[in-house]
Amino acid sequence: MTRQVRAFDRSRHTISVGSCAPAPLWEIVPRLTELYPGMAVSSEMQDCGALLDGLHSRAYQLIVMPEPVDDPALLCIQLTEEHLYFSLPPAHPLSSAKVLRFADLDGESMLLLAHIGFWYGRARKNMPQALFLTQDEPAAFDELTRMSALPFFTSDLSLKRDGMPENRVCIPISDPDAHVTYYCVCLSEQHQLLSRLLQHAVQ
Structure with missing residues (x-):
């Protein structure tokens, strides 16, 4: 009471x-x-x-x-609605793809922000073999995304708010769990x- x-x-x-x-x-x-x-x-x-x-x-x-x-x-x-994307460096072998699936990058190393709500569980569920380098602090994560060539997730809502990351190619993910x-x-x-x-x- x-x-x-x-x-x-x-x-x-x-x-x-x-x-x-x-x-x-x-x-x-x-x-x-x-x-x-x-x-x-x-x-x-x-x-x-x-x-x-x-x-x-x-x-x-x-x-x-x-x-x-x-x-x-x-x-x-x-x-x-929100739609998930992979953010890749131009030199990545899949950077010319028009669309990707979670499985296409499963097994690779990726940057991952910890505090992303239910997306965190979806990423780990759909990419069980990926090595996620998880960051707790958004500022540290943003710095790493600028300095690193590792892939990371973004979304249409993030791109609308923050714009396209420099020296990156953002490719939509077609799996149902990416929407x-x-x-x-x-x-x-x-x-x-x-x-x-x-x-x-x-x-």
Whole structure:
């Protein structure tokens, strides 16, 4: 009960957003900040189970999931899509390919950022023989991607935000696991939050 009271009190001053991946937060957090200037907006990444638990316990007012949620107590609306790419140096043997599969680079060494939500598990599942050089700090990862010739993952949303990396070729991955549709989910009783967010997105 105490936890629920604290969550309710916090919700009066803060909009808490949980996401399964980083990219949806890049747009959602600024939108909410603009829509609700009198409130703080906090965000974090969690696994899907923790996100749903947090939404039901009111730790979050809004969550982003990689699949639709069928629950009469929740409102679930499609948000956007993300498509994974390989980023390769021009000298890589596969740099001239128009499209690639996970299996094409399985067994190679790759740079991998640790805090990428559900994408981390998908990468390891689909490339079990790859040697992932995992980096915890985004700044260190970015520096390594500039200095190294090792492949790494990027996405259409990352390329839209950050532009094409220098001296790199970005090739889409065709496997189904390289594509995701994101869904915004909130409690049905808080539908106005989600409605305002999505109306703002299409203006």
